[in-house]
Structures are given as C-alpha cells and as structure tokens.
Amino acid sequence: MREFSLPALYEVPADGNLTDLLRRNAAQHPDTPVIGRKRGGGWEDITSTTFLAEVRSAAKGLIAAGVSPGDRVGLMSRTRYEWTLLDFAIWSAGGVTVPVYETSSPEQIAWILGDSGAVACLVESEAHTKAVESVRDRLADLRHVWQIEPADGGADGGAIAQLAAEGAEIDDATVEERSSVANADSPATIVYTSGTTGRPKGCVLSHRAFFAECGNVVERLRPMFRPGEGSVLLFLPVAHVFGRLVQVASMLAPIKLGHVSDVKTLTDELGSFRPTMVLGVPRVFEKVFNTARAKAQADGKGKIFDKAAETAIAYSRARDTEAGPSLKLKFQHKVFDKLVFSKLRAVLGGRATHAISGGAPLGERLGHFYRGIGFTVLEGYGLSESCAATAFNPYDRQKIGTVGQPLPGSVVRIADDGEVMLHGEHLFSGYWNNQQATDEALSDGWFHTGDIGTLDADGFLTITGRKKEILVTAGGKNVAPAVIEDRIRGHALVAECMVVGDGRPFVGALLTVDEEFLPRWAEEHGKSGLPHGELLADPELRAELQKAVDEGNEAVSRAESVRKFRVLSTQFTEESGHITPSLKLKRGVVAKDFADEIEALYSA
Numbered sequence: 014m015r016e017f018s019l020p021a022l023y024e025v026p027a028d029g030n031l032t033d034l035l036r037r038n039a040a041q042h043p044d045t046p047v048i049g050r051k052r053g054g055g056w057e058d059i060t061s062t063t064f065l066a067e068v069r070s071a072a073k074g075l076i077a078a079g080v081s082p083g084d085r086v087g088l089m090s091r092t093r094y095e096w097t098l099l100d101f102a103i104w105s106a107g108g109v110t111v112p113v114y115e116t117s118s119p120e121q122i123a124w125i126l127g128d129s130g131a132v133a134c135l136v137e138s139e140a141h142t143k144a145v146e147s148v149r150d151r152l153a154d155l156r157h158v159w160q161i162e163p164a165d166g167g168a169d170g171g172a173i174a175q176l177a178a179e180g181a182e183i184d185d186a187t188v189e190e191r192s193s194v195a196n197a198d199s200p201a202t203i204v205y206t207s208g209t210t211g212r213p214k215g216c217v218l219s220h221r222a223f224f225a226e227c228g229n230v231v232e233r234l235r236p237m238f239r240p241g242e243g244s245v246l247l248f249l250p251v252a253h254v255f256g257r258l259v260q261v262a263s264m265l266a267p268i269k270l271g272h273v274s275d276v277k278t279l280t281d282e283l284g285s286f287r288p289t290m291v292l293g294v295p296r297v298f299e300k301v302f303n304t305a306r307a308k309a310q311a312d313g314k315g316k317i318f319d320k321a322a323e324t325a326i327a328y329s330r331a332r333d334t335e336a337g338p339s340l341k342l343k344f345q346h347k348v349f350d351k352l353v354f355s356k357l358r359a360v361l362g363g364r365a366t367h368a369i370s371g372g373a374p375l376g377e378r379l380g381h382f383y384r385g386i387g388f389t390v391l392e393g394y395g396l397s398e399s400c401a402a403t404a405f406n407p408y409d410r411q412k413i414g415t416v417g418q419p420l421p422g423s424v425v426r427i428a429d430d431g432e433v434m435l436h437g438e439h440l441f442s443g444y445w446n447n448q449q450a451t452d453e454a455l456s457d458g459w460f461h462t463g464d465i466g467t468l469d470a471d472g473f474l475t476i477t478g479r480k481k482e483i484l485v486t487a488g489g490k491n492v493a494p495a496v497i498e499d500r501i502r503g504h505a506l507v508a509e510c511m512v513v514g515d516g517r518p519f520v521g522a523l524l525t526v527d528e529e530f531l532p533r534w535a536e537e538h539g540k541s542g543l544p545h546g547e548l549l550a551d552p553e554l555r556a557e558l559q560k561a562v563d564e565g566n567e568a569v570s571r572a573e574s575v576r577k578f579r580v581l582s583t584q585f586t587e588e589s590g591h592i593t594p595s596l597k598l599k600r601g602v603v604a605k606d607f608a609d610e611i612e613a614l615y616s617a
Contacts, residue, residue, distance in 0.1 A: 014429055017472035021422030023228030025438055030195040030220040032068075032105050034264045039065040042267060045241050049271040049286060050094045056271065056286055064098075067173075071102035072191065073183035074176025078157050080133060082107035082194040085203065087126050087134035089113035089141050089252075091274040095161050095173060096251045097260050099135050102176075107194040110202045111215075112252035114594040115141065116587055121213075123148035125205050126155060128446060129215060133157040135172055139164055197221040203445050204254050204397045215445030216397045218254075225438035226400040227262040229421040234391075234408055237290050237367055243268035246288040246362070248279055253595050255371055258401035259292050283362040291361060291368040295375045295499070296596065298368070298390060302379065303505035305357055307533055321353040325385025326378060329413070346385070354386040361388060367408055369393055371401070372595060374476065374499045380413040392416050394476055398441045398460055404474045415473040425474055426459070432480060433466040434459045465493065482600065484515040490572040492520055497565045497575060504561035505530045506554075509585040509592075511603055512575065513611050521614040522578040523607055524558060525585055549580050579610045 026033070038047060038061035046058035059067075080086060086108045090096050103110045111129045113122060115137060122144055126134060132154050136142050142160050149155065159172035170178075195201070201220045205213040231238045245263055247270060249256040263270040271286045273279055276297075283291070302322075309318035328346045331338040338346065361368075368383070371393045383390045393405030394416035404425060406417035419425040423437030440460050443451035454461055465483070466476045478493025485491055494512035501510040501522065508527040514520035526549060534557070535541050535548055548554060558580065566574035585591035591603050604611065 014426065015468050016424055016426035017419060017468050018424040019419055019421045019472070021225075021229060022232035023225070023422070025221055025224045025228065026197060028196050030104065030192075030197065030199065031201060031223055031261060031264075032101060032192040032195075034261075034267075035061070035065045035068060035101060035105075036192075038264065038267050042240065045267065046269050047264060047267050048094060048097070049244065049269050051272070051282075058269070061267065067098055068101045068105055069185065069188050070177045070180065071099060071173060072105035072188050073180025074178070075102060075106040075108065075133070075180070076183050076187060076191060077180045078133065078176075080106045080108050082191065083109060083199075084133075085109045085111050085129045085131045087111045087113050087129070087131045087136075089115055089117065089122070089134060089145075090137035090161060091115045092247055092249065092251050092256065093137070093161075093272050093274050095137075096272070097270065098173070099161075100251070100257075100260065101264075104195065104201065105188055105192045107191040109200045112202065112204060112257075114250060114252045116594055117144075119144045119147045123151045124212060125215075126152050128205075129203050130154045133159070135159050135161065137161045195220060197224065198442075200442070202257070204252075204257075206397050214447055214450055216254075216441040217443055217445050218397075218400050218441050222400040222439050222441065223257075223261050224265075225422060226402065226420065227258060227265045229423075229439075230258070230402060230405070231262050231266050233405075233421055234369075237408060238262065238266040238268055239289075240267055243290060244271065244286070244288045245269075245290045245292060246271045246273060246283060246286045247292070248273035248276055248282075249292065249294070250594065254397045254401045255292070255294075255395070280360060283360070287362045287364045289364050289366075291365050293368060293370055294372040294596065295370055295379070296373075298370060298375060298379060298383065299503055301357070301360060302382065303530065305360070307505060307530060310537065311533070318353060321349040322382055324349050325354065325383075326381040327385075329381035329385035332384075333413075350387070357386050358388055367391060369402075369405065371395060371405075374416075374495065376499055376503055377414040379503060384411070384413065394474060396462060398454065398462075399435055399437075400439045400441070403435050403437075403439065406473075412469075412471070412473045415469070415475045417474065418472045419474070425468065425472075427466060427468050428461075430480075431465040431467075431477075433462045433464045433474070433476070435462060436460070484512070484520070486514050486520065486572070487516055487518045488572065492569075492573045497569050497573065498522075500568045501561050501565035501575075504558075504564065506534060506557055507561050509598070510565075511585075511598055511600065513604070513614070517615055519576040520573060521611070522562065522575045523581055523603070523610060524561075524578050525581050525583065526554075526558075528584065546582060549582060555580070577614050579614055581607065581610065 043062045044060050047061045048059040049056045086103045088110055100110050111131050113125050145158050161172045163171040197220050200217050202218050203215040205215050247259045273282045306318050309315050324345045328338050368390045370390050375392050391406040393402040395402040404417045404419050426434040436459050463480050464476050465478045478495050498510045508525040511523045562575050
C-alpha cells in the first residue's frame with residue numbers, strides 16, 4: 014500500500030456557502046467583469062455587481078414559486094450564461110441543483126427528477142419541456158417547469174423574465190436570508206453519474222466539497238487564475254462535474270467566464286473570446302491536432318506539418334532531460350514556431366498558454382506535442398464523487414503521461430490490489446437514496462474509485478485501467494483496455510475503439526470510423542465516389558486503420574496487443590445508447606449489441 018498527500022493551500026470556510034462568492038466579488042471587485050456573455054456577434058461584459066443582481070432577481074422568482082431550503086431543482090440545458098445564472102439562483106433560494114444532460118431521454122429525465130424528488134425544473138427549449146411533460150405523471154413532487162428560451166416566438170420572455178416578474182414582491186432581505194440558510198456541509202448539488210452500468214447514482218456534493226476542490230485548484234494554479242486578468246471559455250457540459258468546477262473556480266478566483274453552447278463553433282468563439290486558459294477533454298485536443306494535420310495535407314504541406322510535429326515532441330521531451338534541447342533542435346523549433354506553431358496557438362485563441370484536460374487520458378505523444386508548440390496541456394483525473402479533479406499536473410512541475418499530484422489537502426492511496434483510494438474534504442457525502450451503494454464506495458472516510466493506478470516517488474499518479482474492465486484472456490493475461498484504446502483512438506480516422514478478449518485466445522478490437530475525416534481521406538485517395546460500405550471495406554482504408562492499431566500496440570506487450578479488428582458500419586453515440594453523455598463507453602451494451610461482430614473476430 015502506498016499513499017501521497019499535499020498540504021492544503023486554501024482554507025475552506027468553516028461555514029457559509031457558494032453564494033458568498035458573489036457577495037464577496039460585488040464588494041471587493043464591483044466593476045470587474047466576471048462573465049462574458051455572447052450577444053449578437055460580440056461579447057458583452059457582465060460585472061460582478063450586475064451578475065449578483067441578476068442572480069437575486071431569479072432567486073426571488075424561485076422563492077415566490079415555493080422553492081424552500083433543501084428543495085431539489087432540476088436544471089436541463091446546454092452550456093450557456095443562463096446555466097450559471099440559474100445555478101447560483103437556486104443556491105440563493107436555498108435549493109439544491111440537480112443537473113440533467115440536455116441530451117437526456119424522457120426515461121433518464123424521469124429517473125433523475127423522480128429519484129431526487131425535484132420540486133421544479135428549468136429547461137432550455139420547447140423540446141425539453143415536452144420531454145419533461147411526457148413523464149410528468151411519474152413525477153409526484155414536480156410542481157413547476159420553466160423554459161429558458163421564450164416559447165411561441167418570445168411572447169413570454171422566457172424563464173429569466175418570468176422569474177423576475179413572479180418574484181417582484183420578494184425583497185432583497187428575504188433573498189439574503191435564504192442565501193444564508195445552507196451551511197458548508199449542506200448539499201449544493203446532486204450530480205448523477207453517467208451510468209455505464211445500471212441506473213445512474215446521485216452523488217451528493219456539499220458546498221464544502223466545492224470550496225475544497227475549487228479553492229485548492231485555483232491556489233495551486235494561481236498564475237492561470239489571475240483576478241481581473243484571466244479568462245476561460247466553458248464549452249463542456251455544465252451538467253458534468255468538470256463543467257461545474259470551471260464555473261465555481263472562475264467565481265472564486267475571480268476570472269471572466271464565457272460559455273459556448275455548440276462545440277462546432279468553438280474555433281470561432283476561441284478566436285473572438287480569446288481566453289487565457291482552456292479546459293477540455295482529450296477528444297477536443299485530438300480534433301485540433303487532426304484537423305490541422307489534415308488541412309496541411311490538403312494544402313500540400315503535410316510533410317512540413319509532420320516534421321514540425323516531430324520537432325515539437327522532441328523539443329518537449331528534451332526539456333525533461335538534464336542537458337535540455339540541443340542548439341540544432343532549438344533552431345528547428347524557432348523556425349517551425351513561425352511557420353506552424355504560432356498558427357496553431359492562434360486557433361486556440363492566441364492568448365492561452367495552458368489548458369487543463371480531464372475525462373480520459375490525453376496520451377504522452379499528444380502531451381509533448383502541445384507543450385512543444387507552447388501550449389501546455391495539464392492532465393488531471395477525477396470523478397463525480399471527487400467533485401471533479403482529485404489529481405492534476407501543476408503548471409510548474411508537470412510530468413507528461415501522468416494525471417499529476419493529489420489535490421492539495423487530500424490524500425491518494427494505492428491499495429494492495431492497485432485500486433486508487435481517495436480521502437479529503439472534496440469528496441461526496443454519499444449517493445442520494447442509496448445507502449447500500451454508499452457503504453460499498455465509502456469506508457472509514459476513504460472512497461474506493463474502482464480505478465487501477467500507480468504512484469511514483471514524487472506523488473504523481475498514473476491511471477492504468479478500471480478494476481471492472483480488466484480483461485483476462487484464455488491464456489491468463491490481464492489486459493487493461495484503456496491504455497491501447499486511447500492510443501488507437503488518437504488516429505484521425507478512428508472515432509471509437511473498444512478492446513475485447515475476455516476469456517478469448519487473443520485481444521481484438523471493434524473500431525468505428527470518424528465520419529468527419531472519412532470524406533476527406535476518401536477525396537485525398539481518389540475514392541470519393543465509393544459507397545459508404547465499399548469505402549469501409551477498402552484495402553487502403555483498412556491498411557490505414559491497421560497503422561492506428563499498430564501504433565496502439567506499441568504501448569503494450571505482445572500478449573496485450575490487438576491481433577485482429579473489425580470495422581463497424583455504425584457509430585457509438587449517446588443516442589444509440591453506446592456511450593454516456595460524458596463520452597464513456599457502455600461496454601456491456603456494446604458487447605451485447607455487437608456480439609456477432611465479436612464472434613466473427615474469433616471464428617476463424
């Protein structure tokens with residue numbers, strides 16, 4: 014057994030709650046923009062004073078509607094300004110926010126709102142309203158549904174205007190009183206897990222957990238959270254705990270927070286908002302790299318880009334050696350910085366020098382590539398139960414390939430069987446209405462994550478897989494799928510990869526092809542006219558996918574390597590039920606739905 018801890022850098026308030034941040038900001042930084050709100054074609058700054066007033070106005074409407082201290086209120090929307098506004102308004106009314114992914118099905122909505130006992134729900138669109146209404150008969154506690162986007166062409170003004178009107182008779186003193194009801198240990202939110210197996214469980218996260226989490230993240234990364242100077246563009250789902258970390262940490266710092274609802278417009282919004290810091294998931298950083306490489310190839314500059322990428326990786330790796338980069342490497346790096354790297358940094362907004370990545374492994378090669386171009390991606394690791402990041406790479410002491418050191422003020426322990434265990438104030442207090450699951454996950458203050466990992470001498474954590482996902486081949490070899498899957502998924506043509514082989518003679522894989530890059534590849538190889546099915550069976554395409562598999566196999570031993578793969582003609586999507594809203598594979602569902610494809614891998 015091995016463990017590592019770091020002293021806390023932030024003193025968690027003995028009492029109080031997250032609404033205190035808004036009053037503090039308005040008092041200490043009254044004219045500082047804390048929100049950048051997209052209006053029309055530009056960004057409008059909203060000061061801390063204005064934001065507090067808008068939160069109070071919405072909170073008055075909730076109080077007038079009968080939302081009482083401790084009541085649960087659902088919030089279902091894409092990432093947008095109103096999400097943050099209403100989250101703090103719910104807290105200001107004394108309520109507990111229950112996030113619902115905007116892509117959730119009526120069945121999922123019914124489970125989350127029903128299990129939490131939500132008395133009200135704020136939704137974004139008419140489609141969301143209809144989805145909630147379709148299961149209303151199963152929601153005995155639900156009394157109100159408000160819609161953020163105005164219905165019927167805007168006549169009703171939408172939820173914000175409705176709440177302001179309904180709360181017109183509520184005075185500021187009442188809101189102040191309600192805002193002070195919750196203490197540090199009161200539930201702030203119930204975040205339902207993605208549910209890769211069985212029904213989602215509601216993680217109860219207190220105000221204390223958010224203070225411990227966000228306060229220590231901000232203090233350890235303080236140069237990235239400079240009050241009045243820093244800014245971050247949030248495009249992750251705020252229903253996910255990582256998105257909430259960004260939101261609360263921005264208010265705690267404080268720095269300016271912007272929202273992007275559609276990731277398809279992310280590149281344009283990065284260019285106009287120009288954040289000083291980016292937070293994302295590995296797939297975003299993979300897409301940026303693959304898109305830039307594909308564009309260079311289309312412009313006949315593919316070899317230059319590849320040489321620049323190799324230079325960036327070599328330069329970054331050399332920085333970790335005692336000798337450092339050679340004079341020749343420094344010269345090559347300087348040349349490519351003008352030709353390639355500066356353009357890539359411009360795509361990411363032009364001002365940001367750092368990003369934080371979580372949700373899945375980024376991969377060592379991509380980590381070195383980004384640091385090599387002057388845009389350092391700091392990997393972290395966390396779960397809903399740990400209020401997002403429970404480990405992350407510090408800006409001044411990064412170890413690429415690891416998920417960093419423990420959150421200051423917490424402890425990471427590696428059990429004898431390799432399981433990662435956590436201890437600290439940032440942890441959840443239990444699963445809502447599920448004592449059995451709580452008892453299984455929490456023991457003497459330690460949370461059993463279910464992840465397998467290692468700690469090095471400096472306390473840097475490496476995640477190697479999930480206990481429940483470990484495959485054991487017929488030959489008795491234990492295989493952690495995540496290692497090779499993440500490597501294969503890094504190829505531009507691969508959308509998803511699932512390794513199989515439990516009880517089988519060798520390891521195989523199911524692949525789906527990235528529909529965004531497939532047409533580009535087909536055009537470059539003179540195969541644009543081929544039907545989709547023929548294209549997927551094309552020998553050249555198979556050879557390219559084999560390269561992706563070969564690259565993945567380099568990360569593991571021969572016994573763990575993928576010997577055969579099958580290309581699926583469909584995609585793994587949330588709608589198909591094969592991935593969760595946070596992009597995790599539902600392995601059991603995939604294995605069941607594609608059982609014939611898996612059998613075909615071994616039939617020969």
